[in-house]
Amino acid sequence: MNTSAIITAIIVLSVIALIIGIILSVAEKVFKVEVDEKEVAVRAELPGSNCGGCGYAGCDALAAAIAKGDAPVTGCPVGGKPVAEKIAAIMGQEVGEMQRKVAYVKCDGTCEKRATDYNYFGIDSCVYAAKMPGSSPYACKYGCLGFGSCVKVCDHNAIRIIDKKAVVDEDLCIACGKCLKVCPHNLIELIPADSMYRVQCSSQARGKDVKNACTAGCIGCSLCKRNCPSDAIIFENNIAKIDYSKCTHCGLCAEKCPVKIIKLYN
Numbered sequence: 001m002n003t004s005a006i007i008t009a010i011i012v013l014s015v016i017a018l019i020i021g022i023i024l025s026v027a028e029k030v031f032k033v034e035v036d037e038k039e040v041a042v043r044a045e046l047p048g049s050n051c052g053g054c055g056y057a058g059c060d061a062l063a064a065a066i067a068k069g070d071a072p073v074t075g076c077p078v079g080g081k082p083v084a085e086k087i088a089a090i091m092g093q094e095v096g097e098m099q100r101k102v103a104y105v106k107c108d109g110t111c112e113k114r115a116t117d118y119n120y121f122g123i124d125s126c127v128y129a130a131k132m133p134g135s136s137p138y139a140c141k142y143g144c145l146g147f148g149s150c151v152k153v154c155d156h157n158a159i160r161i162i163d164k165k166a167v168v169d170e171d172l173c174i175a176c177g178k179c180l181k182v183c184p185h186n187l188i189e190l191i192p193a194d195s196m197y198r199v200q201c202s203s204q205a206r207g208k209d210v211k212n213a214c215t216a217g218c219i220g221c222s223l224c225k226r227n228c229p230s231d232a233i234i235f236e237n238n239i240a241k242i243d244y245s246k247c248t249h250c251g252l253c254a255e256k257c258p259v260k261i262i263k264l265y266n
Helices: 003-030 037-045 059-068 080-091 149-153 178-182 207-213 223-227 252-256
Strands: 101-105 159-162 165-168 188-192 197-199 233-236 239-242 262-264
Touching: 037 059, 037 080, 059 080, 101 165, 149 159, 149 178, 178 188, 197 239, 223 233, 223 252, 252 262
Parallel strands: none
Antiparallel strands: 101 188, 159 165, 197 262, 233 239
């Protein structure tokens, strides 16, 4: 056995290992990424849904924004107040009042209420149906298509299609916002869960055209606005909208609406 050759090999390997160790040590210091401890702690409290309901790409992005002060500690709609309180403690802030929100479908156009222009036999997808002539097989080009694209993206089974119209189960809704993004007619919005009166229409058509298309449409008469003592009704694109920050739940808007598309909930 050549002892000197073995010793030489051991020395060479030891030198190589030492050199690699030095290189790795230097590389670690040169390429070291500073970690924000607050960001890590905040991320640990987020639910990990990555739903985008907060307005950011996912939980990692929201955690980074909260740590930098670019997003509020209440930024996660899925986690709600319990998560907000934990994040607030990490950031040294207070949560304050939090208003629970739910998804709301601004349409009451069920089968018996809306007229049909043609029959659609394509893929059961609102996204595909909206690409057809007129953006809808129904006479109303703004209403719910009823093919369930929102149902398919809801991770909490909070949406069902009833009589060809999407309906939200507010007890299950966590206001993640996925349904808002997938709806091609932008019919769904997040509103306060305790809102008592809601407008069940999104049609931007004028009165006569609305009546010809659906019996459950806003005709833009503005009686609700003129009779609201709190100035909580606004009109945009021929459709009534409620400013919930001003609404006192008096009910005059629903009482005066001639087509009864402002309805009492809760």
